[in-house]
Amino acid sequence: MKPAFEMALIQRGARLRRTPFFEATQRHGAKGYTVYNHMLFPIQFDDLEAEYWKLVNEVTLWDVGVERQIQITGPDAFEFTNLLTPRDLTDCEVGQAKYVVITAPDGGIVNDPVLLRLAEDRFWLALADSDVLLWAKGLAHGLGMQVELAELRVAPIQIQGPKSKQVMQALLGEQVLGLKYYHFIQTAVQGMPVIVTRTGWSGEVGYEIYLLESDQGSALWESVMEAGKPYNLAPTGPSDIRRIEGGILNYGADITLEDNPYEVGLSWMVDLDQEADFIGKPALARIAREGPRRKLVGVEIEGERIEFNMTKWPVSAAGAPVGRITSAIYSPSLKKNIGYAMLPVEHAQLGTVLSVSVPASGERKATVVPRLFVDPAKEIPKA
C-alpha cells in the first residue's frame, strides 16, 4: 500500500475510518476518496466518463462499505422500525429488502437507506450519509422502546452493469439466478459468509454483496475480481452520470433534512393509509392534502458540455432567484447536460424555461423535463 499523497489531503490522524476493502482499493489504483459516514469512500479509479462506459457496457465493482449497517433487534424491533419510516412494513417478508425513507416529525428526510428484513425481529438499514444511529437511539430512548440498536461491522460492495449476472453466477453459481429485485439470500463466497441483494445505485442490472466478517475485505474483493475477469470487471467509483440518467437521488445533494418525500418525488413511499403511526405522519398527511410547495424536477441545461456541479447552482426565472440545481452532469450517451433542480411548484411544470448560473460560464437556459432521463426498459446507446 502506497502512503499516497492524496490521503494527506483528506485525512489527518485516525478520525476517518477505512472500509474493509481499503487496502484492496489502494492496490487496484483508487485515485480519489470522499468521506461518507465518517469513512473513506473511493470514488475514482479512472476518468469518470471511462468509468461510465465500463458500467454501461460491461460490469463494475464498487467499495460501498460506507453504507453503514444499523441493526434493529429486540422485542419492539418491528414496531420501532415501522415507526421510523412512512413505508408500511407489514408486508415486508423475511428475505425482502425495501428502499425506504426515514422521516423527521416535520416530514423532512433523515436518510434514504435500503432496509433488509433478516428475521421477524431483525432489521438492517444500509445507510446514506447521516448518523441514523444517533437519530434512532435518541428516539428509542425518548419513547422508552425495547430495542437494541447497533452499527455492525458489515460492509457492502456493489457489482453493477449488464454483465453483473454472469459475474455473480461465476462467483456463487445458480442460486443467484433466481434472486428477485429487492430480495436477498444469505450465502458464502469461498467460505466467507455474505448476504447478496439484487439492489444498486446505477440504473443497470446489479447486485450488492454484504461482507459479514470485516477482516475478509481483501479476500472477498480478489474473489470477485477473479470471477469477473472474463467479463472485464473493473473497480470504479459509483457513476453519477448513470445514476442521474436513471433518476436516482443522492442524499445530501438532492435530498436533505429540509426536504420531504412529496418534494423529491418519493411520495410513493408514504403509506398514509396504514393503521400504524410513523414519525412525521401528521405533517406528511397535511403536505399530501395541501400539496408540496417545491418539487425536484429534471432539467436539461443548454450550451457546451458542463463540468459536474460542485455547488448548488442558482436557478432564476425572469431574473429573480427561484431555486437551485442539486445535481448536474454531462451525459455522453444523451449528449446533453442533464440534472435536477429544486423549484417552487409554480416553476416546476414540464417545459418551463429557466436560467441557471453556471460558474465560469454564466447564465444558461434550462428546461424542465421528466426526471427519468433514460428509461430502464430502453437500452443506452453504447459508445
Place this chain on the structure above:
Amino acid sequence: MKPAFEMALIQRGARLRRTPFFEATQRHGAKGYTVYNHMLFPIQFDDLEAEYWKLVNEVTLWDVGVERQIQITGPDAFEFTNLLTPRDLTDCEVGQAKYVVITAPDGGIVNDPVLLRLAEDRFWLALADSDVLLWAKGLAHGLGMQVELAELRVAPIQIQGPKSKQVMQALLGEQVLGLKYYHFIQTAVQGMPVIVTRTGWSGEVGYEIYLLESDQGSALWESVMEAGKPYNLAPTGPSDIRRIEGGILNYGADITLEDNPYEVGLSWMVDLDQEADFIGKPALARIAREGPRRKLVGVEIEGERIEFNMTKWPVSAAGAPVGRITSAIYSPSLKKNIGYAMLPVEHAQLGTVLSVSVPASGERKATVVPRLFVDPAKEIPKA
C-alpha cells in the same frame, strides 16, 4: 478561485457543503481539505510543522466553519439542554461558554461541543463531527419536549497563538481585552455581527469569531487577515501537533460513541450530584462506582520520528493485543513521538512499557506518561 484538481479527489457533486470562508481559503492557498459535519474543512496550507511553528511563535487563522451550531430554544430549552449533558448547567450564566460532552444512555459520548448560553432559553452547541441535530431531534420528539432545534447558518473561525490578543485588539479594540476564558461577547467587525469567544483547540491563547451572516465570510476573513498583518497572521489548519502536546482530544479519533467520559479523562464534566436527570446518568453513576475498565493515556513512542498515524495502531503487552493508539505525532518541540492510547486499566499505569505496531516500521517500545505533554503554564521552547 481555481477549480483545483484536489477538490475532485474528495468531492463529487454538491453533496458536501462549503463554509462561508471556502473562497477565502482557496484564495489563500489551502492545499488540503477533509470532510467534517458533511462540509469541506481546510486542514493544510503549508507543511504541518511550519504551521505548528506559526501557531507556537506567532498567530494563525483557521476556518472552523465546520463546527456547526445547533440552536436550542423554546419553553423547555434549559431543561432539555441540561438533559443532554452530564455537566450541571444551572450555574452557566448568559454570556458564558462551557466545554461539554453529550452522552448516550450507556454513557457513550455522542459529541464534545462548546456550549454557549445566549439567553436564559437559548443555547448553541458548536459541534464536533457527528449529527447531534438528529440525536437531539429524536430525543426531543420521543420525550415530547417543547423545544425548537435548528442548525444555524453561523460559522466560526479560530485565531490562535501568542499574538492572538494583539490581533483581536486591532480588530475589535479594548472590548476584547477583558474577555475571560470560556466567555463571549456579541459585537461587530466592520459592521458584520459576530460573537467572540475566548476558546480554541490549540493549547495557546486563542479566540473564536462566530460569523452570523453567512454571506460575509470573505469580508470577515480579509478583515482579520488585515488586522493580523503586523503580527504575521497566517492561515493554517488546526495543529494536531500542538493539540496533542496540550492533551486536547479529537472526536472520532480519541473519543467515540463507544467511549465514556471516565475512560477518556473527562470525568470532571460528570456532575452526578446534581438534582436534575441527564441522559446516561444511571450508567455513568455505575461506572463512577465500579471504575472504568479502559483509560485513554499519554504515550511516548521510542525510535525515529514517526509519521502522523492514519489508522489506530495496535498496542500489545507481552505479545498479546491490549489496545490501540488513537493519536500519535512527532513533537518538534519535545523532540519525541507522542500520542494517546486507549488501554485496559491494568496496562494504563504511568511508566508501563508496551509495544506499538507502527506501519512500515515494525514494533516500537511505548511508555505510558501523563497525557498533558506541555504544561500550559510553561513556555514551549521556540524553534
